[in-house]
Amino acid sequence: xxxxxxxxxxxxxxxxxxxxxxxxxxxxxxxxxxxxxxxxxxxxxxxxxxxxxxxxxxxxxxxxxxxxxxxxxxxxxxxxxxxxxxxxxxxxxxxxxxxxxxxxxxxxxxxx
Amino acid sequence: xxxxxxxxxxxxxxxxxxxxxxxxxxxxxxxxxxxxxxxxxxxxxxxxxxxxxxxxxxxxxxxxxxxxxxxxxxxxxxxxxxxxxxxxxxxxxxxxxxxxxxxxxxxxxxxxx
Numbered sequence: 001x002x003x004x005x006x007x008x009x010x011x012x013x014x015x016x017x018x019x020x021x022x023x024x025x026x027x028x029x030x031x032x033x034x035x036x037x038x039x040x041x042x043x044x045x046x047x048x049x050x051x052x053x054x055x056x057x058x059x060x061x062x063x064x065x066x067x068x069x070x071x072x073x074x075x076x077x078x079x080x081x082x083x084x085x086x087x088x089x090x091x092x093x094x095x096x097x098x099x100x101x102x103x104x105x106x107x108x109x110x111x112x
Numbered sequence: 113x114x115x116x117x118x119x120x121x122x123x124x125x126x127x128x129x130x131x132x133x134x135x136x137x138x139x140x141x142x143x144x145x146x147x148x149x150x151x152x153x154x155x156x157x158x159x160x161x162x163x164x165x166x167x168x169x170x171x172x173x174x175x176x177x178x179x180x181x182x183x184x185x186x187x188x189x190x191x192x193x194x195x196x197x198x199x200x201x202x203x204x205x206x207x208x209x210x211x212x213x214x215x216x217x218x219x220x221x222x223x224x225x
Contacts, residue, residue: 033213041218042202042218043215044215045212045213045214045215048212056212091155093156093213100146100161101158102158103148103157106154
């Protein structure tokens with residue numbers, strides 16, 4: 001059973017471009033979470049999704065950020081018109097109903 | 113909503129010395145509590161968890177944590193640390209009626225030879 005898969009591991013974007021981060025949850029997991037880790041800071045919750053539904057997006061910036069978890073395929077975190085302040089590690093985690101979350105290796109986004 | 117406070121951002125300790133990493137939480141409902149460890153340039157790995165039952169939980173590599181409801185704490189301890197324990201440690205909480213996990217800001221444990 002493969003773990004949580006995130007790709008790409010590293011992503012470089014110029015200011016103004018779009019960044020798409022993908023997360024394939026563990027097999028059988030229907031809950032996905034996205035977190036952002038800024039340099040020298042802890043993990044900040046962004047969004048919690050179940051299949052085709054956003055459950056909690058209280059940590060998502062109001063503009064430029066969106067997330068989806070379609071019925072088929074990976075969860076996508078999309079950042080439009082990236083700025084330097086978006087540079088961070090983005091972690092995805094998945095879980096079954098009310099069990100512990102398993103984390104992916106993260107995507108390190110660098111905006112130049 | 114739940115929140116977690118990890119007061120110590122960095123904890124240096126000599127090899128084979130004991131260590132305690134502090135974690136306090138706030139919640140209006142019953143909680144599940146977790147400690148995750150993050151090694152450099154890697155994702156988070158679950159270290160141990162409290163869901164119910166015994167308030168003292170242990171990991172396979174010698175760490176333990178005790179759920180103290182009256183003090184709303186879940187401190188992580190190890191009686192004798194090893195160089196390989198150098199990592200970032202995150203405490204997390206979720207409400208028992210929900211799936212969402214909220215993390216503290218992390219404690220960087222550095223074991224000094």
